[in-house]
Amino acid sequence: MDVAQEYIKDVEKIAPCPEVALDVLSIAHEADCSIARLAEKIEQDPGLTANMLQMANSAYFGHMKKITSVRDIIVRLGLETVKIIAITSASVGLLKSPQEAYALGRGELWRHSFAVATLAHIIARYARARDVSAIYTAALLHDVGKVVLDRPLQLESYNRGPGDQETMVAVERRLLHTDHAEVGMALLEKWGLPEAISVPVGLHHEPDQPRAKRLGVKVVHLANELVHLTEYDTEKSKDFFFDVLAYEDRKADFPEVPNFESNMRLIIEEFVDKYHDSVAVFEL
Ligand SMILES: [Fe+2]
Numbered sequence: 020m021d022v023a024q025e026y027i028k029d030v031e032k033i034a035p036c037p038e039v040a041l042d043v044l045s046i047a048h049e050a051d052c053s054i055a056r057l058a059e060k061i062e063q064d065p066g067l068t069a070n071m072l073q074m075a076n077s078a079y080f081g082h083m084k085k086i087t088s089v090r091d092i093i094v095r096l097g098l099e100t101v102k103i104i105a106i107t108s109a110s111v112g113l114l115k116s117p118q119e120a121y122a123l124g125r126g127e128l129w130r131h132s133f134a135v136a137t138l139a140h141i142i143a144r145y146a147r148a149r150d151v152s153a154i155y156t157a158a159l160l161h162d163v164g165k166v167v168l169d170r171p172l173q174l175e176s177y178n179r180g181p182g183d184q185e186t187m188v189a190v191e192r193r194l195l196h197t198d199h200a201e202v203g204m205a206l207l208e209k210w211g212l213p214e215a216i217s218v219p220v221g222l223h224h225e226p227d228q229p230r231a232k233r234l235g236v237k238v239v240h241l242a243n244e245l246v247h248l249t250e251y252d253t254e255k256s257k258d259f260f261f262d263v264l265a266y267e268d269r270k271a272d273f274p275e276v277p278n279f280e281s282n283m284r285l286i287i288e289e290f291v292d293k294y295h296d297s298v299a300v301f302e303l
């Protein structure tokens with residue numbers, strides 16, 4: 020983990036996470052999360068407040084009456100939904116930048132992360148996970164290490180060819196002696212986020228580790244793999260195509276998550292609907 024620590028040392032410069040956003044993430048994940056404190060913190064940031072109101076008034080959350088204050092959002096939508104909106108708003112700025120070393124244009128990592136988080140949230144609910152919002156956050160931030168490693172990788176002037184067989188994780192390990200999962204975990208630990216979030220991030224490419232038996236790790240890993248089996252992020256196409264045949268083919272490599280297989284059709288349908296509804300709101 021020492022190498023990973025090196026890369027996050029100057030992270031404030033590379034990947035600035037606004038203090039308010041970070042506080043929102045921490046408060047939302049406290050065991051006794053206080054509504055008043057959460058609302059107060061969100062209101063300190065006009066941009067975050069505007070963002071939350073826009074999200075809360077969207078079709079995504081299915082409300083007819085206009086919501087005009089952060090407290091309103093909390094009262095009407097409930098704490099769990101508010102946490103999800105707050106976490107999402109707090110992460111947009113961090114994940115939207117382009118990651119050239121990964122051939123990711125502006126917004127691409129954000130779209131991918133949001134898709135994985137949306138799907139992980141639904142899978143976690145079906146699996147009756149205890150802390151659904153921690154799994155959501157872990158899924159949303161699973162690739163945050165790419166934001167940190169983009170610059171160091173560019174300095175290695177590595178260019179990925181179209182027919183390249185080497186995985187990105189292998190490239191990172193070869194050139195930087197760490198990878199984006201490890202660095203992501205170190206960053207989230209530095210931010211003081213709980214293990215329920217940092218561990219799934221750290222192990223999302225290493226499902227064979229003993230600690231990967233945790234439900235959160237399995238769900239994030241599965242959601243990431245499934246999103247890769249959909250074609251939502253190809254070019255500008257907003258149409259989803261879930262490749263069931265590819266899933267059947269690769270199923271043996273995926274972690275077993277309670278109630279997933281028997282509800283797969285429903286889960287994917289809900290995911291596609293939610294993703295479609297949120298395209299405008301989250302500027303996907
Ligand atoms: Fe990843």
Ligand SMILES: [Fe+2]
Nearest residue numbers: 131161162243
């Ligand atoms: Fe990913």
